[in-house]
Amino acid sequence: MFESLSDKLDAALKNVKGEGRINDLNIAETMREIRRALLDADVNYDVAREFTNKVKEKVTDESVLNAVSPGQQFVKAVYDELVFLLGDVHIDLNTPKKPPMVILIAGLQGSGKTTFTGKLAKYLKSKGRSPMLAAADVYRPAAVDQLETLASQVGVPVFSIRGEDGVPLKDAVEVARRAKDEARRTGRDTLIIDTAGRLHVDEAMMKEVVEIKGAVEPDEILFVVDAMTGQDAVNTAKAFNDQLNVDGVVLTKLDGDTRGGAALSIRSVVQKPIKFASTGEKLDALTEFYPDRMAQRILGMGDVVSFVEKAQEQFDEEEAEKLQRKFRTQDFDLQDFYDQLQKIKNMGSIKDLIGMIPGVGKVMKDIDVEDDAFKHIEALVQSMTPYERANPDQINGSRRRRIAAGAGMEVQDVNGLLKQFREMKKMMKTMSRLSGKGRQASLSDLQRARGRR
The missing domain is CATH 1.10.260.30 (Signal recognition particle, SRP54 subunit, M-domain)
Incomplete structure (x- = not known):
């Protein structure tokens, strides 16, 4: 992931790694290359500008100019700002007020929302929780069937409402409300609600998901976004956050994202933490998002902690x-x-x-x-x-x-x-x-x- 961004940042930092000292010329040249690398990665322009300004401020700090080499100084400054840009610290899921913990999943169609719902159920089950899924995506053909298939693979129950003809009930709010009652009745400590997506943000979609939020009072609202869509992902996240006040963002398809624009922009623009990253189709291809570990990987430092x-x-x-x-x-x-x-x-x-x-x-x-x-x-x-x-x-x-x-x-x-x-x-x-x-x-x-x- 982020291969293109990693290569360009590495090339930019090579300009100063062989230098004996920092001067205005190599600072300006390196800053220009870093800004270009970020913009090529589809990072928000204002975010890229603020990033380079902060890096420049750190590398020209008189207190460290003679303490380390120019290369080390630039790498440290870029690493620190990447960590800050990605969220600074890892943020866990919210603590529920009382069981069951209700997690509302929102996002556009095609973002990997339903698959993430299954992955999250498997992740929480591995942590000792007993999740239930709720099939509140009642419009997309076979969405309920897909969720039921994922639930069977994970080994968790899924709540859905079908008529005598087997067709899902076209009332997502009622499905979510009754799912919460069922989770409480059956002693499930977590309910994950998969909601409907659209090809674009529209009024009907937002109205329904806001009504679901009001009906179930979720402890956690996660917005799922396709990392490969770059700035479109950031704009969509902002629209959802304005309506729902989401608690966190989930980046899917991160393994196919060579640029990294969404990951690097979304935290600054939306002011909400990235909580999970999905890197494949398999149900265990889900990891908690740690800004420092991601920054290390972007700069080619590896991620030994995650490996261990x-x-x-x-x-x-x-x-x-x-x-x-x-x-x-x-x-x-x-x-x-x-x-x-x-x-x-x-x-x-x-x-x-x-x-x-x-x-x-x-x-x-x-x-x-x-x-x-x-x-x-x-x-x-x-x-x-x-x-x-x-x-x-x-x-x-x-x-x-x-x-x-x-x-x-x-x-x-x-x-x-x-x-x-x-x-x-x-x-x-x-x-x-x-x-x-x-x-x-x-x-x-x-x-x-x-x-x-």
Whole structure:
């Protein structure tokens, strides 16, 4: 995400990274390039102007001119202003007055509103909540069916009202009102209401969603916007906020947004925090929005914290220790390897994960990494028997031919997988041994230090 903006900001900052000192000439040139990068990213003109003015003010501050290099000074100033522009701090969902917590979802048609509703239900369920969905989008064909499909995938109930003919009741306000009563009756602590969208902001749309707000008194109103629409997204968010006084913004399709204009403008123009970012179609492709982490990624610094958090969701300490023992004793087999692949896939988009690693994102930005990059490996392992997965060294010629045929691949593909697996085991054993020696050395140092005391 934001590749175009990242590249242009990086090019602008290169102007001063090799300079020995800051002067009026390189400040003016760098500011011009940064402003151009922001405007090319479809950032609001006034926002871009204020951004560069603040950066200029910081880099010309006499108290820091001699303390750091010009490159470091500019990067720090740009980073600080990006964090401020994106919202400064992460803002959580509001605390409900009393259960159920009611979350009203609003936005234009095609913004990913209904899909986000399903994603939010899954996210809240993972946090220990028991959400219910309400199908208050009663106009778009199959909107109720789509929400019911998403709800079944997440494993949460959905409230809708259909007539005897199976057609949804065309009264969104009544659906929302009764959904809240049902959530309270069934002991659900969260109700997420999916409302209707339009192709553009119109009076009828606004009137209905305002009536829904009055009927259910939501604890949280989230406006969902397609990040790829740039300034149109900002203008639409402003129109909705004027009518609803939204609590937060959700940026969808952020993985396809190479410019970043909406993300960088919406907070300043609408004065409402970005609370979530959606980066794909999968139901787990939803993350809380942290301004500092996003600023780091825009400047190519990676996002180690988010990477670790995603890893922690899939791996626990006990399992990691068990794996390390298997590496040391060479008991790690193809079933273990397959299980770890599944956990990595569950962490999200491979390219997105690569972008979180400092320095790696820029190197890999032009390399197309598909999310199904492990597909052929999975097919080969799935074609093996449990015995073969546990004993890869026993896979002879006839077994290799059967495995290849079962996966729809060639024998050389099986050979390549087994060779890579052997090399990986050897490398992991070496790393585990070195890690063990490091721990032993640290323990010896500690014991010697205690002896000296």
